[in-house]
Amino acid sequence: MGLLFTPGLMSVPAFLCLILGCLTSSLTPLTAAADTSTAYMLLEDYDFPMGLLPKGVVGYDLDKSTGKFAAYLNGSCSFSLEGSYQLKYKSTIKGSISKGKLTSLQGISVKLFLFWVNIVEVVRNGDDLEFSVGIASAYFPIDNFEECPQCGCGLDCVNGQVRKLGTNPFVSSS
Structure with missing residues (x-):
């Protein structure tokens, strides 16, 4: 069933606005999707592996003209990687992104010796990925970041808990 146009009830410009309004509103969800x-x-999209962010990012904002972004987690997040690197993510991570470069980062810190540094x-x-804390940097193979770590247990997770390593037969509890 189509729209009926009665010349006496609506002017042609008003009718065209109505039609364009209907078309535009029906196309908006497709564009948004x-x-x-x-x-x-x-x-x-910017040549980084997804494993730079932990599982559980609930949203993000990006200003494409400046590259400024913010990524949002449900809360703060911390975990260890390879048993030696301790990382903390705040609930909001900010910075600027461009092809192969994340700069002016805020909200991610790593524990070096006794101190937490951003x-x-x-x-x-x-x-390789080069991670900089300002005065020092370290390189890691990009393959190390193919999987997203999980808050609380990093990459050593079983059902959201740190995977228990096998017991050492040479250590006695008696």
């Missing part, structure tokens, strides 16, 4: 992506997809920059150099 095409633009939906995740923070993990955003990282991949990771301020991540740069992709071929198959």
Whole structure:
């Protein structure tokens, strides 16, 4: 069933506005759906692995003209990687993103010896990622970040808990 146009009830410009309004409102959801992506997809669009962010990012904002972004977690998050690196993420992570470069980072810190220091920059150099804390930096293979760590247990998770390692037969509790 189509719309009926009665010349005496509505002017032609008003009728065209009504039709255009209906068409525009019916197209808006399609456009919005095409633009939906995740923070993990955003990282991949800029040549970063998704494992730079922990599981559980609930949303993000991006200003495409400046590259400024914010990623949101349900709360703060911490975990250990490889038993030696302790990381903390605040509930909001901010910075600027461009192809192969994350700069002016806020909200991510790593424990070095006894002190927590902020990771301020991540740069992709071929198959390596360079993490900078300002005065020092370290390189890690990009393959180490294919999987997203989980808050609380990092990459050693079983049902959301730290995986228990096997017992050492040479250690006695008696």
